[in-house]
Amino acid sequence: MEQFKRAAFSILLTITLLLFHFHAHALQVDVEPSEISIGDAFVIKINGVETVMPEASLNGAALHFGKCGDGCFMAIGTAGLKTPPGVHSIRLEIRGKATEIPLTVKHTAFPEIKLTLDAKKVFLSPEDLKRAEIEREKLKAIFQAASGKHWDGNFITPLKNEFSTGFGVKRIINKEKISIHEGLDIRGKEGEEITASNSGKVVLAEELFFGGNTVVIDHGLGIYTVYMHLSEIKVSLNSIVSKGDVIGLVGATGRASGPHLHFGVKIGGISANPASIFNLKL
Template identity: 35%
Template sequence: MLVEVAASGAVDNLVLRWKGAAWPIREIAPGRYEGLIGVDLEDPEGPAPLFAEGFRGNARLLAETVVVVSPRKFAVQELTLPKGMAEFDNATLARIGAEAAELSRRLSRVTPPRWRTPFLPPVEEYRPANFGARRVINGDPRMPHAGVDIRLPAGTPVRAIADGRVAFAGEQFFGGRSVVIDHGGGVFSVYYHLKEFSVVEGQEISRGDRVGSVGATGRATGPHLHFGVRVPGGRVDPTRLFALPAR
């Protein structure tokens, strides 16, 4: 959701308070501010309070509204994978755990907002599938699928959906060759299973810049792009971003 805040007069340190955390917001015109929040794919349905908070001198200014989270049904996807792709020895489990911890550390950094609408789909032929699928692999329930899969020939160019900075570019057990871009304000985009990537960590990126190309590295049964988005509030359906109005 795009959240717009209007203020009469100057406001300092304006933030959105959503799901127990404070998120920076961007001034788009004098007295008008914009932020992006989301509902995680595992959040419960029901009302959730959203606050805009700022200061004028020592006075705390607060505006409140209520977001009503409605239910959404996700597909259940039963997959049969060779044992080597679904059962792991202790060394591999340690690697998976370390990679997940490192990634969540990077995803928890909040920098000033740099994203802008409209977001650009990561590939020219954007045909998303599997968002939120509850996965059952060889009979065992696993983590829900936090992104979309886009089946495309290996080598298809992948591009950045918005301006930002490369927060991760490297090799992961599940993701294979992986790139994560920090768009600021708690917004990140994630690109997995790349054949190769053409960016380095810390690099400044503009919307539309080439990130790499579609591949089948890591745990993938064939060439496709796994694409995910993280916004304040959690892992959201990335396709929603492309429907946001342009400024």
């Protein structure tokens, strides 16, 4: 009887180890890049998951996964401007089992610009303040939703010109008002064509107080691109666009000092450095 018990235990242990071995080797998790600057985007790809949707979060913010082939799931995440430098953990949960994947966020210095503007342009009237606040809330609500994956391969630059003001630049206006640039400005001439950075659905196409003529595209899985200060909008609300389609023309509408494109990227409601999404291998 003892012998039988020992044999049974031995078989059970072998099966358990084999299963563990199988699981440990079947699951492959890749984070690319594994070291980023503050505000950068990253891709997490998991292979060997079969059908169960993985769950993951970074500092409490959920990552939204989509399929990338048989047994493959991927999500795009970002470490927003409030993320302190250091090693952070992406909490990953598959079939109730949790693991932590390290992500290094490098110390990142953002430039400071001192500006002197006409006081009328800095301090808004109560009506303008109210309008700007309503629009801010509307955008915030849009960026909270995560629909199915619409993007198709890598993101491309919406305007093939030089970048001017980068992401994270701190603007100190009239020595008292601080404004952090949560997008990327791309130089452009009035009327130049702006194209969709990737495929998706137009979820906003209207004139905003700060952004002027603005287009927002939902690429799915919580990823949005934002195009501001357009002289003309060339798409309508709810239309489906393909990567490279013309969506508008360069202008200086809203609070812009001259014609340029303000290009923004939101990931799970957090502003990401648009320059970093062009390098993601999707």
